[in-house]
Amino acid sequence: MSMKSVKNLKTVNKKVRNLVESALEESGGLLRLAPCWVPRSFLQPGKRLKLHPDDLYAFGLNRGGIDERWFASTTPAANENRTPDEGLSYVVAGRSRFTLQAAVAECGAELIGRKIWNKYKRWPVYSKFFDNMGPIPHHMHQSQKQARLVGQEGKPESYYFPPQHNNVGNNFPYTFMGLELGTTKAQVRKCLENWNKGDNGILDLSRAYRLKPGTGWLIGPCILHAPGSLCTYEPQWGSDVFGMYQSLVEGREVPWSLLVKDMPKSKHKDLDFIVDQLDWEANVDPKFKDNHYLEPVPxxxxxxxxxxxxxxxxxxxxxxxxxxxxxxxxxxxxxxxxxxxxxxxxxxxxxxxxxxxxxxxxxxxxxxxxxxxxxxxxxxxxxxxxxxxxxxxxxxxxxxxxxxxxxxxxxxxxxxxxxxxxx
Missing domain, CATH: 2.60.120.10 (Jelly Rolls)
Known part of the structure; x- marks a missing residue:
């Protein structure tokens, strides 16, 4: 039997400890993971994930193109109409496969260490390649406190632009981040009021930074950012919450539902609440680049x-x-x-x-x-x-x-x- 495809593996859903321990013994403390692909219905794939061009829409055109690959993930992808295991990495052990989530649930501290297991009872982080042809909407990720209102966790994240995946920069290798010094909450509120009029103008209140392969950024929760078109390696917290504050991107509509998807239903039309989701001081920081930009350190x-x-x-x-x-x-x-x-x-x-x-x-x-x-x-x-x-x-x-x-x-x-x- 060929081992080239996940189709030839037996999926094991529980009692995976013996498989985990055997794999660790054979490898020297390591687990082999299979690729974990994630589509986004509102984005256009950047074609630098090394995924075959014929498979960019393998989930179906209605699900959108595959523009992400997640690494060592125990975090489900928060997509509508998602498959049950979407976003979850699979361990490959012999002729079987099982989710890393199941392995951690059963083996806990043996895999991720006692300190992390005792505090979180899960692998609380993940990383991904995020790869798009153009920019994505100006958005933020909720804080822990905000995300708890809808039973979720907040999401700080980071970026690194690996040169190996950025032989081309695609359509817009710049990222808008934060808001210009002097921006008022009333101006952001006005952008929300103008949502259905076309481009709501949120980018007029922000500043774009040129992205450079081999560098990166650290972005905390509640900070607006509109990632550009470099393929990005993104270590981040194990959550998929966000709120999109931009109504139109490259002529593509962003539905209001993507702005409020991780906010309490009672607040979906409360513009003041939505504006106050932003960390104002962090967004208008006059030393924004100094406080977020990264270059490698040996x-x-x-x-x-x-x-x-x-x-x-x-x-x-x-x-x-x-x-x-x-x-x-x-x-x-x-x-x-x-x-x-x-x-x-x-x-x-x-x-x-x-x-x-x-x-x-x-x-x-x-x-x-x-x-x-x-x-x-x-x-x-x-x-x-x-x-x-x-x-x-x-x-x-x-x-x-x-x-x-x-x-x-x-x-x-x-x-x-x-x-x-x-x-």
């Missing part, structure tokens, strides 16, 4: 040893470190052992090699149901013991991105560290 100067590990997401949101991320580059023929403080999700963006006992291989093209060797979940025990990475290519670097859970990396740099921490 963990240590190990170039002479044939590898470089760099922080690509760091900093705190409201004095909390909710997630961090690193980019490891291993030169052709080189080998290194990397110790980390906690569990992580990993995606390979270039090259081939090995990670403990698992193969790593960055695919050139992926069919919708195909399995890959580019994605892995690393347990906390394996991370702390040290994971050995080996580049088996003679010509190409091996590059992997890995993201971590909350408060895992207290030694991570603070915002602005890139200014003084370059080789």
């Amino acid at each position: 963990v240590a100067d190990t170039r002479s040893e044939g590898y470089v590990d760099r922080w690509i997401v760091y900093g705190k949101v409201h004095d909390e470190q909710l997630f961090t991320a690193k980019e490891l580059t291993v030169e052709p023929g080189a080998k290194c052992t990397i110790k980390d403080n906690g569990a992580y999700g990993l995606i390979t963006v270039q090259g081939k090699g090995k990670m403990n006992k698992l193969n790593l291989d960055c695919p050139k093209l992926i069919r919708f149901h195909e399995l890959t060797e580019d994605e892995v979940f690393c347990t906390e025990d394996a991370a702390k013991a040290g994971v050995t990475f080996e580049n088996t290519s003679d010509v190409e670097p091996l590059v992997v991105l890995r993201y971590f859970g909350p408060e895992v990396n207290p030694e991570a740099p603070g915002l602005g560290a890139y200014r003084k921490n370059k080789f």
Whole structure:
């Protein structure tokens, strides 16, 4: 039987502990993950996810194009008419598959570490590739307090623009963020009043920043942002809440329902409530870029040893470190052992090699149901013991991105560290 497709795997929905423990033993503390594709009905795919062009609408045209791939996710996608497992990553173990969500539910601290398990009882973060042809609506993600009003969790997030997925910038490689200094709540309220008149003009109150591959941003909740058209790696909190504040994008209507979907039903027409969902001080921050922009910071100067590990997401949101991320580059023929403080999700963006006992291989093209060797979940025990990475290519670097859970990396740099921490 071919193991190339998820169709050839048996889906196991419960009692997965034995499968998990066997997989960890065989791999050296790692779990192989299958690609997790997510469509968005209101966006146009950017075609840089390495998904086969014939499969961009594999969920059906009515569901929209696939513009996201989620990594090590136990968070359901908040899409209308979603499939039951949409947004959930699957572990591949032999000829079986089961969700990472089920694995964490049964094995808890063995996978994600006792500290995170005891506090959250789940893997509370995830990451994704977010890939669109053009810009998306100016929107915000609710805070924890706001999201609790509708039984959800808030969502801070971060961005990194991997050069390997940005050979083209597509239609608008700029992101509007926040609001211009001096903007008033009355002006934003007027934009909401004008929703059905066409373009409600919310972008007239904001400022666009040019996006640069190899850099990133850290964006807290309640901050307006209209992501541009670079393919983005996004470590973030495990939630899919949002509110769209822009009524028209590139001629496409944004329904009012996408503005209020994660607000109490009694407030769906309360314009003052909707405006007050915004963190006003953060949106009109005169030092917005200084307080949100990221560039990679080397963990240590190990170039002479044939590898470089760099922080690509760091900093705190409201004095909390909710997630961090690193980019490891291993030169052709080189080998290194990397110790980390906690569990992580990993995606390979270039090259081939090995990670403990698992193969790593960055695919050139992926069919919708195909399995890959580019994605892995690393347990906390394996991370702390040290994971050995080996580049088996003679010509190409091996590059992997890995993201971590909350408060895992207290030694991570603070915002602005890139200014003084370059080789």
